[in-house]
Amino acid sequence: MTTTGKSRSGSDRGEAGNDSKRYTPANIEKKWQAKWEKDGIYNAADHVEGKENFFSLVMFPYPSGDIHMGHWFQYSGSDAYARFKRMQGYNVMHPQGFDSFGLPAENAAIEHGEDPREWTYLNIENSRRQFREMGGSYDWTRELVTSDPEYYKWNQYFFLQFLKNGLAYRKDGQVNWCPKDQTTLANEQVKDGVCERCGTIVVKRALPQWYFAITKYADELLNFDQIDWPEKIKTMQTNWIGRSTGTTIGFDVSEFASGEQIDTFTTRIDTVYGVTFVVLAPEHPLVRKLTQPSQKEAVEAYVANAALQTEIDRTSTEREKTGIATGAYCINPLNGERVPVLIGDYVLATYGTGAVMGVPAHDQRDFIFAKKYDLEIRVVISPPDWGGGELDEAWIPAGTQVNSGEFDGLPSREGFDAIADKIEANKWGERTITYHLRDWLISRQRFWGTPIPIVYCDDCGTVAVPEKDLPVLLPDSLKFEADGKSPLTKDPNFLNTTCPDCGKAAKRETDTLDTFVCSSWYHLRFASPNPSEDPFDDDQIRAWAPVTAYQGGSEHAVMHLLYSRFFNMALRDLGYVDFDEPYTKLTNQGMLIKDGKKISKRSNPLPPDPVVEKHGADTLRCYLMFLGPWDQGGDWSDSGINGITRWLGRIWDVAQRDESVLGSSGSDEAERDLERASHLTTQRVLADMELFKFNTSIAALMEFTTKLMRSHDSGDVSAASWRAGVDRLLLHTAPLAPHIAEELWERTGHSGSIHLALNPEFDESLTTSDTITLAIQVQGKLRDQIEVPAGIDEASAIAAAKSAENVIRHLEGMAIVKEIYVPGRLVNIVVRPAN
RNA sequence: GGGGGAGUGGCGAAAUGGCAGACGCGCAUGCCUUAGGAGCAUGUGCCUUAACAGGCGUGUGGGUUCGAAUCCCACCUUCCCCA
Structure with missing residues (x-):
């Protein structure tokens, strides 16, 4: 830094205390943050006479260290919206909290031997400070931390309610397993197919896991009639749920395994006469029974290899499909043909029935597979003008049934129903609806999470912990040790307990709940933060829920946002809430990136604190909102922030100008011109703020700021209309830059907080010109x-x-x-x- | 592999069927200043032109329309999410 620069900033600091002429964010921001908190102006009462409640919720953060610039982007916009709604006259509740269970805390524990609890709560402390420095209009009296026992107790409680009502169950699931460490691994702990710690190749292994029965709600989750959500989120959820209608059909294999058949599912039953082989997933239970002695060795090797592959690899279309014969055959019930049974790792056991019928003439994947293994390709849906020759590729569209027995000559669209009728009449299979959506696997073999309230007793089996014994507390000390096993599996005080039913010695469940359980109902606890005997108070839920406006990233489209909807529907059916959907209106903010990549504390850091120190919170908030459309995110660069600094400086200047130099009346033309600009600005800002278009709101306010300066310079407007224009400018700026607006509101002689004032109004007829x-x-x-x-x-x-x-x-x-x-x-x- | 976005000046962007580039950054020139990493004013898509004016222009190729950044079809590039 040059000498000149140093002396200048030095003089700034020296003057700051008494030179109120210059805009110095540091002098006003802390002051107002303290005053707002002391006065509790953002604390929401459950009922306010004459005001409608508005629950403005933004997805709460995971406290992984600093609140980074991406958080500032998210929380600046959502806070501006909450403030805007407050100034629209609503009784706004805008809560904040911490989603504090999860993997990063465990990683800190694993890498640095820290206690995940200490690590987490230290981060929370730091995050609270940053939220305050941002000038967020949060109601901190409602703060919640999901790793507090008062919160996770209710995760356990809901788990038990779900269990009682058939919405939670335990069954075998595929987990990542490290054979050397003898432990399960989270997906994140598997790097390039090997164990992150010891480098051993990770295999898939079947272990009992807990699930929530989200698929019971698949059809209701496809209905979005009651909610105002972005089309893209609804599309993603619809595709994720993946409802498809088709037909199951069994292929008899009693020749090789008595009384057994291979069940397959197809959406193209019209092509069933073209089946020339059937493929099983390597994990399919019939594989062992069907494999013939001559193939045994090769099949075992193939199956072992498949266990090492990820699903990505296995289903990738880039990769050549492989398969291996079992030596067994099955019977196509439609034409009695005997076709070979193969094993292919591109078929997944967890999807559909874990077996597919191969119709190479009418499915491109099967076509390539058949070419490779020299299997018959039989056309059963004739393309128009087909001469009976060989196909170059699979014919996917509709056509005419051929080589299809009694169905020959039918258009394939009719063949579909006719064949399905025949299959159902003969009980070979039936029309079925399948979903891509699978039940929600909630078991995590981790230690920084909600303990699942279950006890295993040798005599009584799986026993639920009685509600009166909740919460099942996480142990105080959770030190991770080098063997890779969760501390919960080794802590005798946690592990050893007595059976609630028979009183004999028993073991606790050591799996914890997926953290998405915490975020599935946290909004209800915000609405009703205090009860200790119930998860929440019904009157308070009625006052606030469902959430009026919810904001968060679209990366949560198919996980959190789907789980929450399921959770709400389940709670409704269990009598806890009386509405169908948790979040009435949803708005996505985009992602803030830097240098083309996602911001990350480790690989692509961008700490906000230095920017706040240099430019102030208001400037940073506005800059982030001015970068571009909020719902599309933005690419951070330092270069444009001066534009906002100048703009706020101009507001500072114009608001404090001496109005006594202006007369009591101005020229007709100038008055009319300022009036038009005023009403037009309000019209634009109100419309844009409602749509989260902060960038264009700020652009409109910049133009209006210039207008007010020029009006004052020219001297041909009245003092009264000029002052009214300044008030209007400050009111519109308040949600975006809350500190400077408040300071100037006070300096220009108003009493009471600007944030409790109402938005200006506009008259459309005054926005037009002659x-x-x-x-x-x-x-x-x-x-x-x-x-x-x-x-x-x-x-x-x-x-x-x-x-x-x-x-x-x-x-x-x-x-x-x-x-x-x-x-x-x-x-x-x-x-x-x-x- | 599946799913969802996004491509417009040197840069962030605006315009959602009707004047492309509002607003801002940067840059240039001027004013003010002992000074400028301050402030103010003016200009700034590219090409031709002394000027008037004209041509080109929203990732690429086609289409619909009196009119397309915007709607439709195909493709390319890129980002994000899930497995």
């Missing part, structure tokens, strides 16, 4: 612009257009074909050469 500029096009190309009276009729507009100088030139030698007038906007004259 004349408009019409664009004149010839052949759709702009040729001139003319000034005309605002209410001009079509004929006069076209006449005026035709007499514009530059237009005359372009009409020369042309015959007019058509004249188009778009009221208030343009005239387009369509011509052709006049012979």
Whole structure:
């Protein structure tokens, strides 16, 4: 830094205390943050006479260290919206908390031997400070921390209610297993197929896991009628749920395994006469029974290899499909044909029935597979003009049934139903609806989470912990040790307990709940933060829920946002709430990236504290909101922040100008002009804020700021209308830059917080002017612009257009074909050469 | 592999069927200043032109329309999420 620079900033600091002329964020931001908190102006009462409640919720953060710039992006926008709604006259509740269970705390424990609890609560402390420095309008009396026993107790309680009502169950699931460490691994702990710690190749292994029965709600989750959500989120959820209608059909294998059949599911039963092979997933239970002695060795090797592959690899279309014969055959019930049974790792045991029928002529994957293994390709849906020759690729579209026995000649669309009817009549299978959605696996083999309240007793089996014994507490000390096992599995005080039923010695469940359970109902606890005997108070839920407006990233489209909807529907059916959907309106903010990549504490850091220190919280908030459309995110760069610094400096300057230099009345034209700008600004800002278009709101306010400066400079507006304009500017700026707006509100003689004031109003009739500029096009190309009276009729507009100088030139030698007038906007004259 | 976005000046962007580039950054020139990493004013898509004016222009190729950044079809690039 140069000497000049140093002395300048030094003098800034020196003057700051008494020179109120200069905008110095550090001098005002802390002051107002303290005052707002002391006065509790953002604390929401459950009922306020004459005001409608508005629950404005933003997805709460995971406290992984600093609140980073991405959080600032998210929370600046959502806070501006909550403030805007408050100024619209709503009784706004805008809570904040911490989603504090989860893997990063465990990683800190694993890497640095820290206690995840200490690590987490230290981070929370730091995050609270940053939230305050942001100037968020949060109601901190409602704060919740999901790793507090008062909170996770209710996760356990809901788990038990779900268990009682058939919505929670335990069954075998595939987990990552490290054979050396003898432990399960989270997906994140598997790097390139090997154990993160010891480098051993990780295998898939079946272990009992807990599930929530979300698939019971698959159809209701497909219905979005009651909620105002972005189309893209609804599309993602719809695709994720993946409802498809089709037919199951069994292929008899009793020749090789008595009494058994292979169940397959297909959406194209019309092609069933074209089945020339059947493929099983390597994990399919029939694999062992069907494999013939000659194939045994090869099949075992193939199955072992498949266990090492990820699903990505196995289902990738880039990779060549592989398969291996079992040596067994099955019978196609439709035509009695005997077709080979193969094993292919591109078939997943967890999807559908874990077996597919191979129809190479009408499925491209099967086609390539059949070519490779020299299997028959039989056309059963004839393409139009098909001469009976070999196909170059699978024919997917509809056609005419051929080689399909009694169904030959039918259009395949009719063949679909006719064949399905026959299958159902003969009880070979039935029409079925399947979903891509699977039940929600809630077991985590981790230690920083909600303990699942279950006890295993040798005599009584799986026993639920009685509600009166909740919460099942996490042990105080959770030190991770080098063997890779969860501390819960080794802590005798936690592990050893007595059976609630028979009183004998028993072991606790050591799995913890997925952290998405915490976030599935946290909004209800915000609405009702205090009860200790119930998860929440019904009257408070009625006052606030469902959430009026919810904001968060679209990366949660198919996990959190689907789980929460399921959770709400389940709670409704169990009698806890009386509404169907948890979040009425959803808005996604985009992702803030830096240098083209996601911001991350480790690999791509961007700490906000230095920026706040240099420019102030208001400047940073506005800059982030000005970067671009909030719902599309933005690419951070330091270069533009000066624009916001200048703008706030100009507001600071204009608001404190001496109005006594202006007269008690101004010129008609200038008054009218300022009035129009004022009402137009309010119209634009109110509309844009409602749509989370903060960038264009700020652009409108920048223009208005300039307008007010010029009006004052020119001196031809009245003091009263100029001052009213300044008030309007401050009120609109308040949600975006809350500290400076509050400071200037006070300095310009107002009493009470600007944040409890109401938005200005506008009169649309005052936003228009007497004349408009019409664009004149010839052949759709702009040729001139003319000034005309605002209410001009079509004929006069076209006449005026035709007499514009530059237009005359372009009409020369042309015959007019058509004249188009778009009221208030343009005239387009369509011509052709006049012979 | 599946799913969802996004491509517009040197840069962030605006405009959702009607004047492409509002607003801001940066840059240039000028004013003010002992000074400027301050402030103010003016200009700034590219090409041709002394000027008037004209041509080109919203990732690429096609289409619909009097008129397309915007709607439709195909493709390319890129980001995010899930497995």
